[in-house]
Amino acid sequence: MALLRVVAGIVAAALVLGVAELVAVFTGASSAPAYALGATVVDHTPDGIREWAIQTFGTNDKAVLFVCMGVVAVVIAGLAGALERVSRPIGSITFGVFGVLAAVVGAGRVGGFSGALPALIGTAAGILALRGLTRRIDADQSDAGEDETGQASTGRRRVLGGIAAAGVFAVGAGLAGRLLGGARTDVSTERATVELPGPATPLPGLPPDADLRVPGLTPYLTSNSEFYRIDTALIVPQVSTDSWSLRIHGMVDREITLSWDDLARRTPVEKLVTLACVSNPINGDLIGNARWLGYRLDELLAEAGPLPDADMVLSTSKDGWTAGTPLAALTDGRDALLAIGMNGEPLPLQHGYPARLVVPGLYGYVSATKWVTELEVTRFDKATAYWTRRGWSAQGPIKTGTRIDTPRGRGRIPQGRTTIAGVAWAQHRGVTAVEVQIDNGDWQPARLSTEVSIDTWRQWVYDWDATPGQHTIRARTTDSTGTPQTALQQDVIPDGATGYPTLTIQVA
Ligand SMILES: Nc1nc2c(c(=O)[nH]1)N[C@H]1C(S)=C(S)[C@@H](COP(=O)(O)O)O[C@H]1N2
Ligand SMILES: [Mo]
Numbered sequence: 001m002a003l004l005r006v007v008a009g010i011v012a013a014a015l016v017l018g019v020a021e022l023v024a025v026f027t028g029a030s031s032a033p034a035y036a037l038g039a040t041v042v043d044h045t046p047d048g049i050r051e052w053a054i055q056t057f058g059t060n061d062k063a064v065l066f067v068c069m070g071v072v073a074v075v076i077a078g079l080a081g082a083l084e085r086v087s088r089p090i091g092s093i094t095f096g097v098f099g100v101l102a103a104v105v106g107a108g109r110v111g112g113f114s115g116a117l118p119a120l121i122g123t124a125a126g127i128l129a130l131r132g133l134t135r136r137i138d139a140d141q142s143d144a145g146e147d148e149t150g151q152a153s154t155g156r157r158r159v160l161g162g163i164a165a166a167g168v169f170a171v172g173a174g175l176a177g178r179l180l181g182g183a184r185t186d187v188s189t190e191r192a193t194v195e196l197p198g199p200a201t202p203l204p205g206l207p208p209d210a211d212l213r214v215p216g217l218t219p220y221l222t223s224n225s226e227f228y229r230i231d232t233a234l235i236v237p238q239v240s241t242d243s244w245s246l247r248i249h250g251m252v253d254r255e256i257t258l259s260w261d262d263l264a265r266r267t268p269v270e271k272l273v274t275l276a277c278v279s280n281p282i283n284g285d286l287i288g289n290a291r292w293l294g295y296r297l298d299e300l301l302a303e304a305g306p307l308p309d310a311d312m313v314l315s316t317s318k319d320g321w322t323a324g325t326p327l328a329a330l331t332d333g334r335d336a337l338l339a340i341g342m343n344g345e346p347l348p349l350q351h352g353y354p355a356r357l358v359v360p361g362l363y364g365y366v367s368a369t370k371w372v373t374e375l376e377v378t379r380f381d382k383a384t385a386y387w388t389r390r391g392w393s394a395q396g397p398i399k400t401g402t403r404i405d406t407p408r409g410r411g412r413i414p415q416g417r418t419t420i421a422g423v424a425w426a427q428h429r430g431v432t433a434v435e436v437q438i439d440n441g442d443w444q445p446a447r448l449s450t451e452v453s454i455d456t457w458r459q460w461v462y463d464w465d466a467t468p469g470q471h472t473i474r475a476r477t478t479d480s481t482g483t484p485q486t487a488l489q490q491d492v493i494p495d496g497a498t499g500y501p502t503l504t505i506q507v508a
Pocket of ligand 1: 227228230275319321
């Protein structure tokens with residue numbers, strides 16, 4: 001009987017979420033309680049836990065968040081069910097408390113009362129179901145649950161029937177809500193038909209040795225499907241080109257708003273830029289190199305005319321995320337772009353369709369706003385952005401770094417000639433040297449791939465005659481200012497990890 005009460009609580013909670021998904025078809029996906037609460041958890045997770053999650057689960061961090069939330073929800077709902085009685089509605093009150101909480105958060109996410117409706121209507125349905133199921137269980141408790149022939153009693157059958165009905169309804173409503181909501185807002189079909197304009201001058205082909213094509217070495221260009229994804233968006237924002245616009249305002253001579261058609265009247269450029277995440281640990285893979293098609297931000301900003309005392313551009317995404325970029329980095333002649341294309345395609349939805357920022361030399365959290373809709377010209381002493389409010393540095397220049405791609409892993413390698421290879425970056429300064437050190441020996445120069453741009457990484461290769469035993473391999477990059485990357489080991493918080501990548505390897 002206790003088990004049935006627990007199951008009743010869980011099914012009633014599923015009904016809350018299912019019905020809420022259905023209501024959210026009309027009020028917007030970001031008002032569904034599962035998403036609204038999840039997004040709030042993301043916004044308030046302490047730095048330490050967040051970094052641990054990103055480093056441990058990488059790009060699966062969102063799935064892990066939903067699984068954790070699901071486990072917590074099942075436990076709370078089961079307890080609520082176990083405690084609920086017809087005469088003592090503890091479970092219903094618990095549902096009510098969480099319902100009101102989710103309603104407030106949902107209203108906040110959507111910016112209006114309609115955002116509260118999924119949680120409120122869903123919770124009402126859940127409480128009705130919990131009351132109804134509890135009434136049947138209480139009634140059933142008076143008889144033994146089985147008759148003499150071992151058949152489930154009528155009372156027990158009524159309980160099980162009620163649970164099954166509520167469960168089917170919950171799943172049906174949830175699926176219908178997801179499908180209808182998805183169909184209503186999905187822009188992937190639109191994306192498939194978007195025709196990208198050609199760049200002013202097509203990018204020249206890559207020089208022959210830009211990609212050394214060594215087995216196990218990261219290719220020079222990262223494909224869209226291989227490109228890392230980092231953002232706080234639990235649901236990928238769906239922004240159609242019809243509804244998209246970019247407002248440039250704040251400390252400017254004249255505020256301007258650009259529509260997609262306004263962009264079409266301009267000519268884009270195409271540039272290679274290596275994007276990196278400040279959360280990339282030493283030897284991590286939160287870095288990628290793509291061909292970006294977009295409009296020069298210095299030109300767009302000049303149309304609005306930034307005031308002389310402005311020093312920051314606060315960019316805002318469709319979902320409210322913000323980044324604070326030094327105005328100088330957008331106007332000093334580097335290829336800072338309002339990008340609409342990635343590797344010859346419209347931006348993938350996850351990478352900011354229809355438009356995002358790409359700024360060479362700066363970590364993504366201070367520059368690479370996806371689904372961007374607003375640029376506010378302002379000052380660092382007036383405005384703060386999403387991550388700087390959470391303890392990260394206001395300035396985020398990318399630190400010179402190296403990654404060892406091969407050999408990888410804990411396995412043994414045979415003795416003899418071994419290729420050690422990796423990538424090196426010092427965006428907007430340029431990589432001039434990579435050196436490799438074996439077992440605290442002298443630093444030896446590695447061979448570099450041909451430099452394509454100071455804004456992109458370079459591959460490096462070092463041929464090593466591996467001798468039996470255990471060896472430690474380190475690598476370091478020097479940028480065009482002659483500064484080698486620091487040996488000092490520092491964690492990713494507050495402005496990016498430092499230290500040499502180190503590989504310990506067994507040679508048989
Ligand atoms: N809207 C939005 N844009 C965002 C973020 C985000 O959370 N929301 N994260 C930034 C961070 S921290 C990085 S490293 C880059 C990653 O871009 P990518 O996912 O296309 O690789 O996007 C940036 N742009
Ligand atoms: Mo990032």
